[in-house]
Amino acid sequence: MTLTTNQKTTILILLAFIFSIAVRLIWVGQFSNEEQFKFNDEFMINTNDGYYFAEGARDILAGVSENSNDLSPLESALSVLTAFIVKILPFSFETVIFYMPAFFASLLVIPIILIAREFDRLEVGFIAALVASIAWSYYNRTMVGYYDTDSLTIVFPTVLLWSLIWAIKTNEDKYFLIAALDAIAYRWWYPQSYALEAAFIALIAIYAVYQYVKKQKPETNLLLISFMLFAMVNLDGYIRLGIVLAFYIVLKIKRELVFKYLYYILALAVVLFFLTGGFDPILAKLKGYVFRDALKSDANGLGLHFFTVMQTIREAGEIPFEMFANRISGHTITFIAATIGYIWFAYRHPVMLLALPMVGLGVLAYGIPGLFSGGGLRFTIYAVPIMALGLGYIIYEVSNWLSTKLIRQKDRLSSKYIFMTLFSLGALYPNIAHVIEYRVPTVFTQDEVKLLDKLHTIAEREDYVVAWWDYGYPLRYYSDVKTLIDGAKHSGAVNFAVSFVLNSPQDRAAKMARLDVEYTEKRFRVNEANKGLDKNHTNYVKFLSSNIEQMTKDYGYKDTNDFLNSLDEDIKLPAKTRDVYLYLPNRMLGILPTVALFSNLDLMSGKKRVTPFFYISNRVQDKKESLELGNGVSIIKNMGQIQIGNQKLLMNSFIVTEYDNDGVLRKNIQVIDKNSPISVIFMKNYNQFLVLEKKIFNSTYIQLFVLENYDKTLYEPVILDPMAKIFKLKI
Structure with missing residues (x-):
């Protein structure tokens, strides 16, 4: 039985998909x-960010329609899709x-095989699909339990690449x-x-310009650019879809008319693209990873300086070439x-040069020595399907060459597939070995979650937990x-207050906890009141860019250090509108020095204070005479002494x-x-x-x-457990 190309393609896609899931x-x-x-x-998920989207899906299913103050992602694509699937x-x-990431991430095999099919190389696509679907960085961010947008973040651009190549x-x-619809969906x-x-x-x-210079016809590529630009204008998704x-309908009905006015249509698309935002979102999203400093200065108000979170995140740090x-x-x-x-x-x-943006993002992870530093682990995932x-x-090609040079004519086809199988197994081995060794745990253990579930029965939905x-x-x-901070809301400005609470004496911490909670709520109310108002409108309420800056101003200080010192005194606190809890887990001990970095500096000058x-x-x-704690630290027995290095x-x-x-x-x-x-x-x-x-x-x-x-x-114990302790603020 001779299989058609479509049948072969379908079989290879199914085999690669099943392999990826398995x-x-x-x-x-x-x-x-x-x-x-x-x-x-039920298995819990193993990525912190997943709980953000899970919260949104949970609230959608619960019928929550508006919750602007608790940041639940009711309109997030992943939350919406999850709620739909559960229904x-x-x-x-x-x-x-838990299983959603494995299923959706495995869809990557489809566009990879379809790309190779366009070049009459289904075998290339099948090998690539197997390797890409379980490559280190792709597996790490799409394994079971890794409930996050990464499950489709690489699938969409690979589909886009396929549609552009075919176009x-x-x-x-x-x-x-298809290319335009994929861009909208992406x-x-x-x-x-x-x-x-x-x-x-x-x-x-660039290719269209090349065609123009060579006196070739670039119209079809200009048409493709027009479709893409219309899909990318910074308007509501439904408007872009319309x-x-x-x-497309006009193109099908009045094709000659479209090509007659193509340059005008392209100009319109370009103008709309720039008028609705242009390149603004591009640099805004990448500069935090590529051009990052240890301190960020707030240009408004007092010009406070805050410690940035980026260099504390491993995935945004520089990586060695071998890891890359x-x-x-x-x-x-x-x-x-x-x-x-x-x-x-x-x-x-040469049309495969279209894949360079994905390769380029992958290279961005490592950087180019002498030009810019690497953006970190998160970008390697983009290069996976192209390198595969x-x-x-x-x-x-090597298998084909070996079979031609080394094997007699009648055995060449079978020998080519033997070589391909052996080379493919060699390529798959280190990736499968990594999967077996990568025994990543869930975010929390069952015992920890039981404490949070218990807190659910104690705290109200409008209460805050400082953590x-x-x-x-x-x-x-x-x-x-x-919560005051989370996986997305963790700039130096918002992290400062929580870091201050956790690392300050109890009286100062309690006051800051109450202040930051009430100012956070006040900010929500001010933002709501300012909606639709021009900044020069008489009803527009000005609120400084950080809570600590606004506190300094409201309490009559021009120096934030003076305001912080005033917390030692009996200052008047904002009226209590809700309860506040402190969540203090044992697991935070290991990162306590990192947490302290965000408040252990002079906000006015940006100067770091001495690290205790x-x-x-x-x-x-x-x-016999000491307890050796490692790294040159030891306790001298019977003398009550501690030795740190030579001291x-x-x-x-x-x-x-x-x-x-x-x-x-x-x-x-x-x-x-x-x-x-x-001590x-x-x-x-x-x-x-x-x-x-x-x-x-x-x-x-x-x-x-x-x-x-x-x-x-100041505090009332709510839960006292070796895993975590939760205290309720009394003021």
Whole structure:
């Protein structure tokens, strides 16, 4: 039986899709008996950001129509699509959000195979689909449980690339329409798609100019650019859809008229593109990753300086070449082969140069030495499908060459496929090995989620929980409360207040918590009142760009340092409109120094203050005369001394904390030298030592979580658990 090209294509797509799903189910098999990764007998997700979209989908299903003050993404594409799927399919909400990434991400195999089909190289597409679907960076961001927009963020541009290639090669109108519709859908799904779409257009425009110079006819490419620009104008998605469909209908009915006035239509599209925003969103989204500084200065008001979050995020940091290559192709060797293969592919078929924007974004992860620093891990994902096509191409061509040169005529076809199979298995091996080793846990454990679920029964929907931004989305999802910062709202300006609360003495922390919550709500009310008003309107309310700046002004200060010092006094606080809780998890101990960075600076000058000493150790060597904590830190037995590097000094105090059989925290405190700046805490149940300077020792986080020394006039314990402690603010 001879299969048609369509049948072959369908079979290869199904095989690649099933393979992609099957590899992602390895994680499920590894953790099927791990009860701490489940809640209510369902696997929990393993990415913080996923809880943001889950909150939106949950609220849509619950019939919530407006909640401007709690930031639930009711209009997010992922939330809307999830709610729709839950409504029409007989699966639980938790099952859908857990398996959804694996299903949608595996759709990537379709455009990859279709691209290769256009060059009569289905084998290339099949190999590429297998490799791309499980490549390191793609798998990491689309595995089961990784509920995020990444599940389709690469699928859409790869579909766009396929439609653009087919449009240019065939000049068929339907591919112009498909390209435009994909651009609209891509923007709906991922608004940051603007830059990539613009890069595709720029390349087509360059090719059109080349055609014009060579006195060839560029009209079809200009028509394609017009479709793309109409799809990209910065208007509502439904309006763009209407424009594109209307343009397509006119093209089908009055084709000659469209080409007669094509240059006018293109000019109109260009004008609309720039009038509605042009390139503004492109640079705005990328500059935070490519051009980032340690401090950001607020140009308004007092011109305060804040610590930026970007260099604290691993995915936005610079990466070594080996990691860069591994994340794109699984190994340095396969990456080099893929690069050669792509160049070879593009040399044979120049239309593949259209893929350069995706390759370029991938290179952006590593940067170009001497020109710009890398944008970090997140960008490698864009190069995956293109490099996979390059790898598939070189495997195909080399296998074909080997079979021609080494094998006799009648066995060449079978030998070619044997070579292709062996090379493909070699390319797949490091990626599958990574999948097996990449045993990423869920965001929270079952025990932690039980605490958040309990808080849900205590706190009201309008209450706030002060917590670091890493925990913002899960708190909002499981406890249905508000937070000050989260995975998207975490600029230096908003992080400052939460960092200040966690790292300041209890009185100052309590006042700042109440202030920041009430000012955050006030900002929502002011923004609502200002809607539709010009800034010069008499009813327009001016509110400075950061809460701390507005507080400084409202309390009559011109220097924020003076205002912060006033928190030591009995200042008048805003009227209480809701309850405020502090969420203090054990897992935050490891990032406490990073949290402190955001408030440990002079906001007026941007000058960093001296970082207080803080060290955690849970790998202790008990020697005859000392306890070695690692990194040159040791406790000298029987002398009450701590050695840090070459410096020895008496400890201020040595404290042992331990939970009794009733779960009550017991403390054994030995004061040694009240004048010493260093204290040591041994958290016996956690088997970890804390060596910390006085400022951190007196911080609200250490006093409330580690020692449970809380000011009863300021805080009320709500949940006291070794995993996390939650306190309610009394003021």
